[in-house]
Amino acid sequence: xxxxxxxxxxxxxxxxxxxxxxxxxxxxxxxxxxxxxxxxxxxxxxxxxxxxxxxxxxxxxxxxxxxxxxxxxxxxxxxxxxxxxxxxxxxxxxxxxxxxxxxxxxxxxxxxxxxxxxxxxxxxxxxxxxxxxxxxxxxxxxxxxxxxxxxxxxxxxxxxxxxxxxxxxxxxxxxxxxxxxxxxxxxxxxxxxxxxxxxxxxxxxxxxxxxxxxxxxxxxxxxxxxxxxxxxxxxxxxxxxxxxxxxxxxxxxxxxxxxxxxxxxxxxxxxxxxx
Numbered sequence: 286x287x288x289x290x291x292x293x294x295x296x297x298x299x300x301x302x303x304x305x306x307x308x309x310x311x312x313x314x315x316x317x318x319x320x321x322x323x324x325x326x327x328x329x330x331x332x333x334x335x336x337x338x339x340x341x342x343x344x345x346x347x348x349x350x351x352x353x354x355x356x357x358x359x360x361x362x363x364x365x366x367x368x369x370x371x372x373x374x375x376x377x378x379x380x381x382x383x384x385x386x387x388x389x390x391x392x393x394x395x396x397x398x399x400x401x402x403x404x405x406x407x408x409x410x411x412x413x414x415x416x417x418x419x420x421x422x423x424x425x426x427x428x429x430x431x432x433x434x435x436x437x438x439x440x441x442x443x444x445x446x447x448x449x450x451x452x453x454x455x456x457x458x459x460x461x462x463x464x465x466x467x468x469x470x471x472x473x474x475x476x477x478x479x480x481x482x483x484x485x486x487x488x489x490x491x492x493x494x495x496x497x498x499x500x501x502x503x504x505x506x507x508x509x510x511x512x513x514x515x516x517x518x519x520x521x522x523x524x525x526x527x528x529x530x531x532x533x534x535x536x537x538x539x540x541x542x543x544x545x546x547x548x549x550x551x552x553x554x555x556x557x558x559x560x
Contacts, residue, residue: 286497288321288329293338294496296352297360299539303548306351308344311546318486318541319493362403366503367496368528371521375417375510379452381439382406382414382424390433397431405507407456415441415456417449417513446512453513462505463515466523469498473526480533488537495534499527 295315300307313326330350334341339350352360382401386394398408404423406414416424421438428436443449453459476491483491506520514520539550 286319286494288316288325289333291316291319291321291493291497292329292333293356293360294493294500295542296356297364298492298496299542299550300546301352301357301360303543303546303550305357306349307546309348309350312350314545315489315542319490363500363503367500369508371524372418372508372510375512377442377444377449379415379417379441379443379449380406380420380424381409381441382416382427383437383439384412384427384431385435386431387433393431393433397427397434400427400430403504407453407507409452409456415452416507417453417510418508449513450515453507453509454515457505457507459515459518462502463517463519466502466519469502469523470519470526472498473530477526477530477533480530483534484537485541488534489541492531492534492538495527495530499523 292312295312296305296307309327309330312330313323316326317323330339333339334350337353338356339353342349342351384397386397401414401424402408404416404420404427405418406416406420406424409415421440424436424438427434443452473495476495480488480491502520502523509518509520543550
């Protein structure tokens with residue numbers, strides 16, 4: 286677990302519900318429970334502040350760190366995706382995004398591809414991306430985010446389930462993703478069996494590792510409805526396991542973080558899904 290990413294996970298799971306501000310010393314204690322040494326915490330916080338993740342202020346001898354507005358929006362977006370329900374039904378319609386941009390603007394192209402992929406689209410060609418989810422409004426916001434790019438948002442359907450399934454295989458590496466889901470399940474089934482025995486720093490460390498491992502999947506998973514999932518798909522199973530463990534470890538983890546920061550944190554997975 287990289288310290289800079291773990292700090293964001295800690296704010297996302299706990300500290301944002303305690304005023305989004307924390308003492309540097311308390312962050313050092315929390316990251317210490319994860320094996321991060323104090324000098325690494327100090328250097329990481331300094332760099333993240335320089336990048337605009339945090340604003341800083343002095344409170345006596347302490348330095349207080351508060352989330353920046355842009356990073357708060359990133360957390361909102363990420364947590365919405367993490368805790369969204371896996372889709373079941375599908376109406377057969379695809380959302381299609383076609384974009385044209387000036388030649389040679391590789392930086393804009395790379396940013397646009399990351400943004401479109403995060404919205405759940407897969408690349409059918411270099412300039413055509415599709416999604417089986419109702420992502421039209423989100424796709425239309427791309428036009429305002431990338432004014433130098435011509436973005437067309439269309440809908441389409443094939444009326445052929447075999448072709449629909451072929452499109453998913455062409456747009457996403459589902460075999461590799463399913464392999465990683467299988468590994469996640471294998472590595473965390475044991476945690477599910479022993480999570481009731483964890484408390485304090487152990488529960489906090491296990492829950493932080495869980496979200497640190499799982500949060501990469503929404504960047505890669507198109508969240509396919511049942512009609513489009515390949516045989517043996519384990520994404521929904523992995524998501525259910527993630528939610529089960531995250532919720533079960535919430536009380537012990539919240540108590541531990543509350544004892545460190547001096548603020549009462551009572552947020553569960555189910556509450557976070559509605560925030």
